[in-house]
Amino acid sequence: MNLADRQSRLVMCRRLFAVLLSLSLCGAVSAAKVELDPSNWGHPEGEACVSCHDKASPGLAQQWHDSAHKTAGVNCMDCHQADSAEPDAIEHEGQVIATIVSPKDCGRCHETEYSEQAGSVHAEAYAIIADRVPALAHNMTGAAMQASGCDQCHGSLVKVRGDGTLDPATWPNSGIGRINPDGSKGSCSSCHGRHEFSKAQAREPEACVRCHSGPDSPDKEIFEASKHGMIYAAQRDKMNLDSDTWIAGQDYTAAPTCVTCHMGAAGKIPSTHDVGMRNAWNLNTPVSERQYLVVLEDGSKLELPASAPVPKRGSEITKADGSIGKVKVVAAPDRRRQIMSMVCLECHSKSFTEGFMTQFDNVVELFNVKFGEPASAIMQSLYEEGLLTPLPFDEPIEFTYWELWHDEGARARHGASMASPNHAWWEGMYLVGRNFYARFLPEARAVAGERAAQLVDARIGDSEHHAWLSRPAEHNPILGYVPPPEPGPPAVPEAAPAQSPPAEAETLEPAVEPAPKSASVPGAEAGVGSDVGSGGVPREPALASGERAQ
Amino acid sequence: MMKFFEPLFITRHVLFALVAGGIGGIIFMFFLIEFDESTSANEFCTTCHSMTYAQDVYQQSAHYNSASGVRASCGDCHVSEGIIMATYDHAIGTKDLIKQLFGPDYDDPVVNLLHLPEAAFASREWFRKRDSATCKRCHEIDAIQGTRANTAAIHQEETEGKTCIDCHYNLVHRKVPDEQTFKREAWNAMVEQEFGLPPGTAERILAGEPPPAAQPTAAN
Numbered sequence: 001m002n003l004a005d006r007q008s009r010l011v012m013c014r015r016l017f018a019v020l021l022s023l024s025l026c027g028a029v030s031a032a033k034v035e036l037d038p039s040n041w042g043h044p045e046g047e048a049c050v051s052c053h054d055k056a057s058p059g060l061a062q063q064w065h066d067s068a069h070k071t072a073g074v075n076c077m078d079c080h081q082a083d084s085a086e087p088d089a090i091e092h093e094g095q096v097i098a099t100i101v102s103p104k105d106c107g108r109c110h111e112t113e114y115s116e117q118a119g120s121v122h123a124e125a126y127a128i129i130a131d132r133v134p135a136l137a138h139n140m141t142g143a144a145m146q147a148s149g150c151d152q153c154h155g156s157l158v159k160v161r162g163d164g165t166l167d168p169a170t171w172p173n174s175g176i177g178r179i180n181p182d183g184s185k186g187s188c189s190s191c192h193g194r195h196e197f198s199k200a201q202a203r204e205p206e207a208c209v210r211c212h213s214g215p216d217s218p219d220k221e222i223f224e225a226s227k228h229g230m231i232y233a234a235q236r237d238k239m240n241l242d243s244d245t246w247i248a249g250q251d252y253t254a255a256p257t258c259v260t261c262h263m264g265a266a267g268k269i270p271s272t273h274d275v276g277m278r279n280a281w282n283l284n285t286p287v288s289e290r291q292y293l294v295v296l297e298d299g300s301k302l303e304l305p306a307s308a309p310v311p312k313r314g315s316e317i318t319k320a321d322g323s324i325g326k327v328k329v330v331a332a333p334d335r336r337r338q339i340m341s342m343v344c345l346e347c348h349s350k351s352f353t354e355g356f357m358t359q360f361d362n363v364v365e366l367f368n369v370k371f372g373e374p375a376s377a378i379m380q381s382l383y384e385e386g387l388l389t390p391l392p393f394d395e396p397i398e399f400t401y402w403e404l405w406h407d408e409g410a411r412a413r414h415g416a417s418m419a420s421p422n423h424a425w426w427e428g429m430y431l432v433g434r435n436f437y438a439r440f441l442p443e444a445r446a447v448a449g450e451r452a453a454q455l456v457d458a459r460i461g462d463s464e465h466h467a468w469l470s471r472p473a474e475h476n477p478i479l480g481y482v483p484p485p486e487p488g489p490p491a492v493p494e495a496a497p498a499q500s501p502p503a504e505a506e507t508l509e510p511a512v513e514p515a516p517k518s519a520s521v522p523g524a525e526a527g528v529g530s531d532v533g534s535g536g537v538p539r540e541p542a543l544a545s546g547e548r549a550q
Numbered sequence: 551m552m553k554f555f556e557p558l559f560i561t562r563h564v565l566f567a568l569v570a571g572g573i574g575g576i577i578f579m580f581f582l583i584e585f586d587e588s589t590s591a592n593e594f595c596t597t598c599h600s601m602t603y604a605q606d607v608y609q610q611s612a613h614y615n616s617a618s619g620v621r622a623s624c625g626d627c628h629v630s631e632g633i634i635m636a637t638y639d640h641a642i643g644t645k646d647l648i649k650q651l652f653g654p655d656y657d658d659p660v661v662n663l664l665h666l667p668e669a670a671f672a673s674r675e676w677f678r679k680r681d682s683a684t685c686k687r688c689h690e691i692d693a694i695q696g697t698r699a700n701t702a703a704i705h706q707e708e709t710e711g712k713t714c715i716d717c718h719y720n721l722v723h724r725k726v727p728d729e730q731t732f733k734r735e736a737w738n739a740m741v742e743q744e745f746g747l748p749p750g751t752a753e754r755i756l757a758g759e760p761p762p763a764a765q766p767t768a769a770n
Contacts, residue, residue, distance in 0.1 A: 048708075051707070051708060052704060052708045055699075055700030055703050055704045055707075055708070056700065056704060058700075084730045084731045087733070087736070089731040090727065090728070090731055091727070091728030091730050091731055093712075093716070093717060094712075094716065096730055096731060160736070161736075161740055162733075162736045162737040162738070162739055162740020162741065162743075163724070163725040163726060163727060163737070163740060164725070164726075164727030164728075164731060164732070164733075164736075165725060
């Protein structure tokens with residue numbers, strides 16, 4: 001078993017290197033060097049920009065003065081110059097420029113980074129959710145929230161108005177999946193603060209915090225609460241953040257940051273600006289799936305769930321935007337995992353790494369099987385049976401379900417992926433469980449009414465994950481109640497206590513009470529889930545029946 | 551010696567003509583001054599309905615509403631100083647009157663807005679040719695302090711070879727891009743969207759074809 005394992009791993013490793021080579025065309029271990037001939041840098045008009053902006057916006061100008069761009073002789077015009085035919089070109093002090101410097105513009109010099117980020121989950125962050133945004137941002141709140149909320153992280157579809165101005169509903173914006181007027185996707189300044197573009201700044205975990213924080217993706221909080229974050233905070237001065245190359249294990253060993261694992265060079269692993277490339281799972285879906293990374297001939301990329309058929313090299317595939325692309329390389333989920341794991345190996349042993357990944361995978365699979373899959377199946381059937389309207393968020397259970405996977409479930413999975421016990425458990429799976437048993441199931445039963453047994457309880461009835469609910473008499477001191485030992489010595493400890501305590505346990509009653517009542521709750525015939533569900537029932541039916549009356 | 555002969559030509563008629571002509575000339579000068587003045591006033595300019603669209607935006611601007619109470623009229627900016635140049639500007643300006651009478655229906659807000667960019671480009675060129683002379687009636691570059699730290703320094707040090715209008719356009723009237731980056735299709739689309747017109751209407755209006763759908767909406 002071990003031998004076979006090791007052999008297959010060897011084979012995988014070899015394949016992995018092949019993939020790595022093809023994925024990273026640069027082949028360089030360090031960050032890619034700028035390809036454009038430096039003789040093109042230093043636009044003659046740039047000096048005038050600086051002279052005036054030193055006075056007009058000294059903060060902005062100073063950032064540039066402190067930048068590597070200035071040292072290399074790259075000035076304002078080198079990045080901001082535009083062709084007058086470009087949609088967002090404007091005349092400014094005699095020059096034709098564009099306010100927005102798109103990834104395509106940065107790609108005039110940073111070709112490798114541009115091609116890597118194109119098609120990444122970052123670059124597609126707006127496109128992926130564009131059709132979903134109105135359900136929450138527009139319906140529940142108002143369109144104003146898209147500009148200030150969603151789009152600030154996901155990016156906006158930048159609109160240039162007929163008078164040449166940028167529509168304030170879409171700009172300013174430095175969201176990472178911004179659709180730029182030149183058609184390119186993304187925003188380099190999302191992570192690389194203008195106008196200094198400091199390497200050190202982008203390597204800090206804070207580069208990611210603006211979006212990767214908060215209830216649905218608390219990656220900042222997770223990192224800080226992890227051992228990685230703990231050591232980083234203590235050893236920050238040993239991180240060598242200003243180094244030209246920044247290879248984990250070579251240029252620094254103190255601690256990893258977000259960049260280290262998701263993008264950074266480590267050992268023989270080259271750096272990449274495709275930040276999702278090393279992610280084997282999608283952790284932000286109702287049910288997580290392992291995913292293929294499909295690289296197309298035109299450089300664009302596509303994520304495919306592992307349940308979908310594996311596309312063959314050279315075959316044609318429909319892209320997210322409906323166009324057809326030719327498959328160039330396919331990276332299977334386990335290869336993506338191996339790339340990530342090879343970063344770990346710079347500091348951890350192989351068995352440690354594998355053990356950690358197993359713990360992580362187990363959490364994801366647990367979430368899927370125990371909560372994600374049944375919850376999504378229950379919601380699906382409530383929609384199909386017409387018990388819920390197709391309109392999202394007009395019924396309370398839709399919020400319950402949304403938070404179950406989008407917030408609490410994502411927190412649990414992210415917490416496990418980056419080793420924050422608090423987020424994996426208290427902020428994560430504990431809340432998932434509480435939500436599932438005390439809110440979601442009772443609400444679903446109320447919505448299903450008489451058909452609760454068929455539409456709700458049947459989805460969890462067979463699963464051993466929920467079998468604990470069928471053992472109401474099984475006691476535990478966690479809530480402070482332990483049934484007194486039976487007076488008669490031959491008593492069976494399991495069965496008897498359930499009946500005897502009430503007289504002595506008055507104060508604990510609310511916590512213990514539900515069990516005996518469960519028999520009257522709809523869905524009790526399914527035998528599972530009903531007793532915990534009853535805890536929420538007295539509160540929920542009013543809500544549920546109210547909403548059904550509509 | 552010659553002087554003795556000259557009076558011989560000044561007959562009574564000639565003298566009369568000179569006096570009458572002189573007085574007439576002076577009256578004409580006064581007339582021109584009054585004419586230039588009254589035709590530079592906001593009230594005169596907006597007697598044409600088409601000019602009220604320009605007025606609406608102008609009345610939102612700092613050139614109309616200033617804390618100090620200084621208010622620039624149409625003529626303050628758009629008519630040169632001095633009787634000769636003012637009269638010349640008015641004479642040239644009659645082409646606008648001719649266009650108003652015989653050209654497209656500028657009173658229609660859609661037609662007006664579609665033609666606005668060309669008017670803006672022409673006006674900017676007018677300012678540029680005169681080295682922004684009418685701006686300088688009120689604004690003295692050495693006296694510009696601004697409300698921000700370096701406004702004075704910028705005007706002292708960064709303005710060589712530049713005239714006011716080079717930087718300060720889209721100041722009073724509706725925003726129009728610079729001619730170099732102006733995109734007619736985008737402008738037309740904006741007008742169509744603003745007035746709820748079907749795509750392509752703007753192009754037809756500009757071509758002089760009567761657009762069936764445009765009239766009722768435009769009347770709003």
